Amino acid sequence: MSNGQWYPPEWPDRIRALASGELTAVAPKRAATVMLLRDTADGTAVHMLRRRTSMAFAGGAYAYPGGGVDPRDDRPVRWAGPSLGVWAERLGADDTASAQAIVCAAVRETFEEAGVLLAGPTHDTVVGDTTGDDWEADRQALVDRGLSFADFLDRRGLVLRSDLLGAWARWITPEFEPRRYDTWFFVAALPEGQRTRNASTEAESTVWISPSQATAGYDKGDLLMMPPTIATLRTLEPYGTAAQALEAAADQDLAPVLAQARLEGGEVVLSWPGHDEFTKHVPTGGPR
Numbered sequence: 001m002s003n004g005q006w007y008p009p010e011w012p013d014r015i016r017a018l019a020s021g022e023l024t025a026v027a028p029k030r031a032a033t034v035m036l037l038r039d040t041a042d043g044t045a046v047h048m049l050r051r052r053t054s055m056a057f058a059g060g061a062y063a064y065p066g067g068g069v070d071p072r073d074d075r076p077v078r079w080a081g082p083s084l085g086v087w088a089e090r091l092g093a094d095d096t097a098s099a100q101a102i103v104c105a106a107v108r109e110t111f112e113e114a115g116v117l118l119a120g121p122t123h124d125t126v127v128g129d130t131t132g133d134d135w136e137a138d139r140q141a142l143v144d145r146g147l148s149f150a151d152f153l154d155r156r157g158l159v160l161r162s163d164l165l166g167a168w169a170r171w172i173t174p175e176f177e178p179r180r181y182d183t184w185f186f187v188a189a190l191p192e193g194q195r196t197r198n199a200s201t202e203a204e205s206t207v208w209i210s211p212s213q214a215t216a217g218y219d220k221g222d223l224l225m226m227p228p229t230i231a232t233l234r235t236l237e238p239y240g241t242a243a244q245a246l247e248a249a250a251d252q253d254l255a256p257v258l259a260q261a262r263l264e265g266g267e268v269v270l271s272w273p274g275h276d277e278f279t280k281h282v283p284t285g286g287p288r
Contacts, residue, residue: 004218004225005278012282014176015261015268028182030098032106033066034167035232036116037242037273038190038208044242045210046233047114047196049203057212062207065113065200065232066106067095068181073101073108078094080123083164090167091184092254103162106186108149112142113200118165118188120157126161128193139199152260164188171228174270182256185232187249188279189242190192211236242248 017023037049046064055062074097084096095101111117120126130139138156141147153160159268165186173180190196198206209217209234215222220231225233235252239245259278261270270283 004221004223005227005230011176011270012268014178015270015282016263018176018261019263019268023176026180028176028180029170030069030102030105030185031183032069032102032109033064033180033183034106034110034165034186034188035064035236036110036114036188036190036196037245039241040208040210043210043212044236044241044245045208046214047190048207048209048214048234049113049198049200050205050207051202052204052214056094061226061229063229064185064224065110066118066183067109067113069101069105070108070145070149072148073104073151074098075148076103077150077153080120080159080161082166083161087162090254092170092256099213102162102184103165104149106165106184107160107162108142112139113203114206115139115197115199116190116194117158118161118191119153120161121157121159123159123161126164126191126194127158128191130194131197143201164191166252167254168249168252169228169232170187170254170256171231172256172258174261176261183228184254185228187236187242187245189246227259227272227275231257231272231275231278 014023029155037044049060051061051063062127086095087103088096088099088221091099091102109120115130117127117130132261138152142152165188203233214223214233218225236245239248257272259270261268270280272278
């Protein structure tokens with residue numbers, strides 16, 4: 001392949017089955033992912049995970065910390081930053097409870113998978129080191145779903161810092177996929193005193209890398225990524241600092257991006273509106 005786009009071999013058959021009515025699309029689950037940024041001498045770097053190569057879904061692909069919304073993520077929490085009404089409007093959420101759940105999922109998953117917590121004792125502070133045994137016990141309890149994020153914050157007397165997040169993009173898994181997610185992408189700066197670590201069971205390694213280096217690696221076919229990942233990396237390239245990216249978040253388009261598939265002659269044409277680089281023409285005999 002000419003780049004590092006992840007393309008499952010079963011997609012053509014699933015696309016044809018969807019087009020013929022043999023396959024029914026499943027409803028997507030809500031999810032959130034965070035592009036953690038930090039400033040370096042060479043510009044902005046983003047924290048990325050490399051998924052385990054043994055995984056059936058996107059094995060070996062680079063991604064950001066994130067995951068699905070927990071049903072308990074809409075429980076009331078101590079909140080700092082824009083109101084839930086403002087967040088609901090920005091995210092295009094159905095209501096304020098949904099908006100809170102999406103933002104909570106972003107903060108919770110970042111702590112679960114990277115050990116970074118966007119919360120503090122007050123509305124204008126952030127916790128420092130989160131690497132002690134007691135923090136690890138709480139993180140694991142969140143991963144195991146034995147502890148809700150609301151209870152975690154309450155126990156520690158913390159306020160969720162929604163103002164440290166900037167909504168960046170929204171992508172929905174194609175209708176022909178068996179597992180689908182409606183995913184909101186956020187940007188956030190690594191809080192002072194905290195450091196990332198590979199806390200995800202799905203990742204074999206992590207890296208801090210500049211968006212331009214990551215996109216160059218993808219273009220050469222060295223780094224494997226799914227379309228939403230490389231697309232968001234490209235939009236991060238113009239910003240030289242984390243603060244610049246966070247400021248620019250308010251102007252990012254959150255219209256959902258959903259892949260479209262159609263039968264055209266002897267080919268299946270797969271495209272993502274607004275992202276021509278991902279268009280695939282798949283002969284009936286398989287992908288190319």
